[in-house]
Amino acid sequence: MFQALGTHGPELSPTMGLVLDVLLLGAAFWLLAGPNRRSVHDVVLMAALVVSVSLIRVVMQPLPNIQPVTVACLLVGAQLGARRGAAFAVMVTMLSNFFMGDGWWTLFQAGGWAMIAVLGSRLSLVVDGAYNATRTCFASLGSAFIFGLVVSFSILDGTFGAIDFLFYLANGLPFDMLHALGNLTFAVWFGAWFSSILNEQASLESIERAVVDRHGIDA
């Protein structure tokens, strides 16, 4: 938490930092790239989401471990699918960390939120366009601890023993609980609204169905 816990693993050289950024950005583009062309609406919506959620994260930085990005990742994953959810997570992490501080930990934060976006896509938070508030609440609580665990791996640099790591994790529990509480608040207040915004965009599934149907007619 302090001194030692305030650090996030090894320091990166400028070159390594650049390589890391290129890798993350490449991963985001790869995740977004697909067989179907995105409409301008899709691109603008994704860009607006990334910018606004990043901005909210930066603005809420003074509040300890209140992370609006977590619930956003869950819902983007649930509504737009795992790939776009993960891409969203990576881009939000990169953009917000540009203001809040970039480093080795960015990789783990991006990974943690991408994992939560994937979980969001698998947990049936939105079924047939219907938002499941109860599931989202539970998922938002659990995702705080998953994110905390993934990000904590950034401290491992070869000098940290297993016991030390467990103590490190245990030390962070109060902050993980606060993260969970923050997630729950975001989910109950803004979950349904945020989900409805995303719902206005055609889901991947419907796009794929439309493509298949068109090919069927052509045949």
Next chain:
Amino acid sequence: MRFRLLLVGVLVLFLLPSPQVQAESSSFEEDFTLQWSHDFGDAYITTAPLFAGERLFVRTSASWGGSSVPTVASFTLEGELVWSESNAHSTHHDMAPLLHLMAGNGSCGAWPEMMIVGWSDGTVEARSPSDGTLLWAYETEQVTWGVTGMMALDEDQIIVPTRTGLVSLCASDGSMTMEATTGLGWRNGVTVGAEEYFLGDESGVLWGVAPNGTTRSVDLGDGKIRHAPILTSAGLLVQLQGQQSSTMYVLDLVNLSTIQTLPIGPSPGIPTAAGAFVLAFDSEAIRSLSCSLICEEVDRVPFLSNGEIGFAHDGQYMLPYNGNEQGWGLVNITEYGRLQVQMVTTGADGYATAAPGFTSSVTHGEMLAFGSDGGVVYVHATTTKAVEPALEQNVETFDWVSQGIVFLLYLALGGAGVQLLRGNWASMLKFLSVYMLLIGLLVIDQVAIQWSQTIDELGTQSENDEWDPSWNESWRGTQIVSITIGGEVHAAGGFEGYTNALDLTLAACEELGVEIETESTRIGTYVLSFDGETGEGWEYTLDGRLATLASDYSTIDSSTRVEWSPVETR
């Protein structure tokens, strides 16, 4: 319906702590208003402001890494600065209470009204209260620190607990008439007994020093004595501060044998005699003790305070809650020794260890002065003649953030209650989540610190006990600090008596001539740089194990090794 009523009852229970605070609105908040304040900048006020005559005297201590120099300042009761004297040679801990002497004479001569100031560099000064003129000065031995404890007057002699013992100075000219050597002391005030002086040291030894300098002592065990012992009918009352808890000893004045012991909490403050009772306090509680034939605890109220307690209006006592923006405890002790403690806000409501200063005069009414680690002294009075600048200061001290949060808490809980009555569970959860989140944000700092300390205690010590061959063999069994700056290791050892890693590090930096820069945060003190080197931050190990707490919260034992290194070298 019954279920709803039950839930409403639970919600009301949640609300109870807040209205209770409102209901306990004390006579302080009703009767006193802020008259003026003075900001000393980047400094601490760690001992009580002192009213003497028509003046207020305030002394400051330097904050870690701060740029301010410890100062003694004199103000009129209207807040006008009259004089101010600083000590550039201070070693930070200037917490010896000021001693005010009225004019008098004795066998060693006559003296005018004086203010006696003990400095952390070992200097004892007598200054004129009216203009600060230096009347005389005497140098005592400095071992990292000098005078940090409470001095006392014994007829025409000023009894000064020094770092290494006790000296008696003639009040008229500061000449030394007696010197005795004891163990190293820290904030170890002296008590004047019928036939000898009593003081403790950092090794847990209680000393009796006769006016001719002969000493006797008793070792109370592993711990520190950091207050002036209290003479009671039951015996001499002494607190022995231990690592996790402390013990109160009642000693027989004849042979200094232990009559009885009482367990008290960790980090005890400086106890005081309060009429027929003794008020003691620590990180757990305020306790009232009755000491007639034996000492027994009469009452206790949960509290956290580790410095001084002082007399206030209406026979009450006040002490600061040593936490973030918690306020002050106004302690009323009944004739049976029962305690009634109310929390009040004074302006100096952050971390604090200094007692309030109190005076009562016909022209100015009752006045209370409060100081804290924030370095601002706030002066309240029962009169209502606050001038315009004071009104402005009053507006500035209104804590909008705290008031806003309290308002939001009420709004959230009220909203939850309304939604509950309407049977709208989803909306009730919305309001409750906000309520819980706000509570979480308010307590997270303290919870995290307590939790980390608990985890730390559970942790097993590392097997890594490598002895650096470059270290002096005489350091074995003592506290050692090692700092790696630019690849070069700076080490100092042989320290003893330090209770946390930061204090030990500061002492080592002093000895090594290493400049340390720190920053105080809500969760402890953060080391920014050593000798200007910031790197990617600094971390430290305790006996080879990576520390998980801010260094000022890390308790250490008598042989702890504290090793600092830049983050990138790990």
